[in-house]
């Protein structure tokens with residue numbers, strides 16, 4: 001049973017807005033594109049791995065968890081829950097070859113022949129596993145075995161390790177073998193540690209404690225206000241800015257027309273600057289010359305607001 005689905009992270013959504021709106025000659029523009037393409041590959045890798053989870057109907061499945069541990073957070077891509085054991089899956093979409101040595105140091109050989117040091121995903125899942133066990137103990141969940149696997153969702157990823165390294169075959173698998181690996185785990189744990197009702201309660205508790213990440217990417221990439229392209233964009237061809245004529249937005253490039261194009265642009269605003277907006281900020285970001293038009297559009301959105309008529313601050317919907 002699927003308890004919590006996977007959606008694009010706020011980080012990816014912010015990067016998409018930045019890719020759309022940062023001036024092309026900004027010195028960090030290519031780094032933004034790089035991070036976005038890496039994260040999108042990861043996201044689609046996780047999605048494609050979900051296909052291999054379909055046979056496991058008896059599990060409660062929770063995707064994308066971010067839970068607090070001490071002063072920071074730990075993240076879990078997919079958690080499978082059953083009354084007998086839990087399985088933590090860390091899904092990786094990696095191109096090239098991962099080479100482990102007998103000390104578990106990892107090098108990634110890229111397709112272009114270059115190599116780079118790579119964070120060991122086995123350490124990563126072990127850390128997640130111990131954080132999860134601690135988290136459950138703190139939340140008074142009866143002890144239950146937790147196993148972890150690193151799942152390679154790109155079928156072309158090659159894993160190399162010396163025979164003396166026993167952890168690589170124990171922890172790492174490719175998506176198509178996931179079912180077999182879970183069958184083996186299933187045979188190891190016969191005893192029910194939680195009732196079905198307790199598994200349901202635990203799943204809901206995990207979802208309730210999930211804290212989405214909200215990174216300040218403008219600060220990280222040193223983006224100033226003048227680096228951001230303003231205006232309403234066309235949802236058909238992404239041209240910007242579209243023009244407003246007779247209460248309708250018109251795209252000069254593809255001739256698309258719509259009364260609602262400002263809504264997507266406000267979602268961009270919320271991702272860049274947060275959900276609060278004044279009439280002046282609205283006019284400025286949407287390149288509107290009339291504050292009366294702005295007021296009408298804001299009123300039509302039925303947003304909650306604070307402050308009097310002049311200093312009114314509206315709260316935009318959480319960007320989706």
Ligand SMILES: [Zn+2]
Pocket residue numbers: 234235236237238239251252253254255256
């Ligand atoms: Zn267009």
